[in-house]
Amino acid sequence: MPLRALALRAFALFALLAVGAPRAPLSAQPSRTTIVMLGTGTPIPDPDRAGPAVAIVVDSTAYVFDAGAGVVRRAAAAERSGVPALRAQQLGHVFLTHLHSDHTMGLNDVIFTPWIQGRETPLQVFGPPGTQRLVNGILDGNNEDIKERIASAGGPSATAWKAAVHEITEGVVYRDARVTVRAFAVPHSAWPHAFGYKITTPDRTIVISGDARANPAIARECNGCDVLIHEVYSDAGLQTVGAGRRPYHQQAHTSATQLADIATAAKPTLLVLYHQLVWKSTDEQLLAEVRARYGGRVVSAKDLDKY
Numbered sequence: 001m002p003l004r005a006l007a008l009r010a011f012a013l014f015a016l017l018a019v020g021a022p023r024a025p026l027s028a029q030p031s032r033t034t035i036v037m038l039g040t041g042t043p044i045p046d047p048d049r050a051g052p053a054v055a056i057v058v059d060s061t062a063y064v065f066d067a068g069a070g071v072v073r074r075a076a077a078a079e080r081s082g083v084p085a086l087r088a089q090q091l092g093h094v095f096l097t098h099l100h101s102d103h104t105m106g107l108n109d110v111i112f113t114p115w116i117q118g119r120e121t122p123l124q125v126f127g128p129p130g131t132q133r134l135v136n137g138i139l140d141g142n143n144e145d146i147k148e149r150i151a152s153a154g155g156p157s158a159t160a161w162k163a164a165v166h167e168i169t170e171g172v173v174y175r176d177a178r179v180t181v182r183a184f185a186v187p188h189s190a191w192p193h194a195f196g197y198k199i200t201t202p203d204r205t206i207v208i209s210g211d212a213r214a215n216p217a218i219a220r221e222c223n224g225c226d227v228l229i230h231e232v233y234s235d236a237g238l239q240t241v242g243a244g245r246r247p248y249h250q251q252a253h254t255s256a257t258q259l260a261d262i263a264t265a266a267k268p269t270l271l272v273l274y275h276q277l278v279w280k281s282t283d284e285q286l287l288a289e290v291r292a293r294y295g296g297r298v299v300s301a302k303d304l305d306k307y
Contacts, residue, residue, distance in 0.1 A: 037272075
């Protein structure tokens with residue numbers, strides 16, 4: 001090799017040692033928080049959408065918000081796709097927004113299936129007043145199942161079938177080393193107690209609306225949050241619903257146009273639509289309605305999407 005080339009190579013090596021190897025940018029650091037949309041559905045039995053359920057995974061722990069039909073099997077699918085925290089026996093925390101059946105029909109599943117699969121501690125259930133009565137009914141109705149399984153050879157834990165219920169009011173309802181969960185009241189039809197949740201993790205702030213008509217609490221709680229997960233209905237789709245039913249949806253849910261205005265005030269980094277009521281409209285139309293009045297980043301979630 002010519003002397004000049006050797007000198008240039010030596011200089012380059014010296015320069016690299018002097019400044020050190022290049023560092024990865026901060027943005028390349030992996031997030032400790034992953035959002036998994038376990039279910040994005042409504043009471044309409046859409047085979048492509050399980051009942052509403054959102055998992056917030058921080059490090060190796062999952063926190064599940066609402067428990068719609070199919071939640072544990074969706075969690076198993078997420079585990080298979082690379083989210084080990086959603087392994088059935090690791091599901092230990094559920095937060096209910098309200099007690100409409102489409103948000104609670106999977107609670108039975110979350111209590112019993114992880115227990116049968118090896119969970120060793122009772123499920124922690126947070127929800128509005130009435131949650132204890134709901135859980136008592138589930139446990140009482142499954143009393144024979146519980147007794148048989150405990151008595152069987154090599155059966156599951158003798159105590160982990162239980163559920164520790166925490167009936168909540170507004171304010172911080174749960175805190176550990178990974179998350180702080182704050183509940184806030186939202187209006188939803190005639191329900192006396194319905195909540196949204198603000199979840200603060202080491203690297204993200206996430207707001208989940210639950211079922212709610214348009215209200216100022218969402219923008220107040222988000223206030224520039226990283227992710228706003230909000231229910232929505234299509235304005236065009238509502239016109240395909242019988243006139244007698246439209247007032248209910250307007251009192252219970254948030255239209256795409258209303259959500260666009262809420263998101264404009266809330267300023268999330270990402271707006272995620274879920275619990276989408278489109279009726280005879282389309283997902284594309286729903287997104288177009290939001291984007292017509294909102295210039296931020298918005299996606300319409302499907303089951304098992306991750307953010």
